[in-house]
Amino acid sequence: MCGRFFFSENIALDKYHRILKRKYDQTTLNLWKTGEVFPNDIVVVIDNRNNPQLMKWSFNLFSRKIINSRIESIKEKAYYHEFIQKYRCLIPVSGFYEWNANKEKHYIHTNEEMFYLAGIYQTTDALSNFSIITKPATQTSSIHNRCPIIFNENQARSYLKEFNIMDLLTNNPILEIETSQKQLEL
Numbered sequence: 412m413c414g415r416f417f418f419s420e421n422i423a424l425d426k427y428h429r430i431l432k433r434k435y436d437q438t439t440l441n442l443w444k445t446g447e448v449f450p451n452d453i454v455v456v457i458d459n460r461n462n463p464q465l466m467k468w469s470f471n472l473f474s475r476k477i478i479n480s481r482i483e484s485i486k487e488k489a490y491y492h493e494f495i496q497k498y499r500c501l502i503p504v505s506g507f508y509e510w511n512a513n514k515e516k517h518y519i520h521t522n523e524e525m526f527y528l529a530g531i532y533q534t535t536d537a538l539s540n541f542s543i544i545t546k547p548a549t550q551t552s553s554i555h556n557r558c559p560i561i562f563n564e565n566q567a568r569s570y571l572k573e574f575n576i577m578d579l580l581t582n583n584p585i586l587e588i589e590t591s592q593k594q595l596e597l
Contacts, residue, residue, distance in 0.1 A: 413507050413558075414478070415447055415448060415450075415508040416447075416448050416504045416505075416508065416543075417446065417448065417504060417506045418503065418505055419446075419505040419524070422503070422505065422525050427455055430462070431463055434465075443465055448504075449468075450476075450478045451469050452467070453465050453467050453538060456503075456541055457502075457527075457571070458498075459571055467540050467541070468543075469540050471540060478542060479545045479559075480543070481546075485531070491531070494531040494533065495531055495574055498534070499529070499571055500530040500531065500541055501527040501562070501567045503525050503526075504528055505525060507519055507528070509551060509554045509558075510555070511553070511554045511555065515590060517551075517588050517589065519551060519588050520587055520589075521585065526562065526563055527561070527564075528559045528561060528562075529560035529561075529570055531544065544559065545557040545559050549583055550586050554588070
C-alpha cells in the first residue's frame with residue numbers, strides 16, 4: 412500500500428512546469444502539492460501520451476474513492492482492463508511512506524533523486540484522478556505487505572508505451588529505508 416508519498420521541491424521539473432503553465436491558469440497551478448503528499452492532493456502526473464498533467468490522487472471506482480489499485484485486481488477484473496490498456500500514468504516521486512504494525516513511519520526511496528510509481532488514471536471534466544498500482548512487497552515486507560510498483564526513467568517510458576504485467580511483477584529496484592522516530596498518531 413502507499414498512503415503518502417514525498418515530492419521534493421528541489422527536483423528540476425522546468426520542462427514540465429512550462430507545459431503546465433500553458434495548460435492551466437495560476438489558480439489551478441497553485442493547487443500543485445509538493446513535499447509530503449496525501450490522498451486527494453493535486454500533483455503532477457505523466458499521462459499515457461508522456462504529457463504532464465495535474466491530477467488528483469483519488470480514483471473513483473463504483474462510487475468509492477480508492478488511492479491504490481492492486482496489480483492482481485488489474486489483471487483479473489474486467490473493469491480495470493480499459494484503464495491499464497489506455498490510461499497508464501507515472502507519478503514522479505522522491506520517496507514514499509509506509510507504516511509498520513507499531514505505527515512507525517518509514518521513508519522508502521531509491522538512490523535516485525526522482526523515480527516513478529506506476530499508476531492508472533481516469534479523465535473527468537475537471538482534473539483527472541489517479542490511483543497508484545501496488546504489488547506484494549518484497550524488500551519492504553517487514554514493514555507492509557504491499558508496495559507501489561517503482562520505475563526508473565527508462566522503465567517508466569517503457570511502461571507508458573506498452574503494458575506487460577510480468578514487467579510490473581518482476582521489477583524490484585533496490586530500496587533504501589529510513590525509519591522515523593515519530594509514531595503516527597491516529
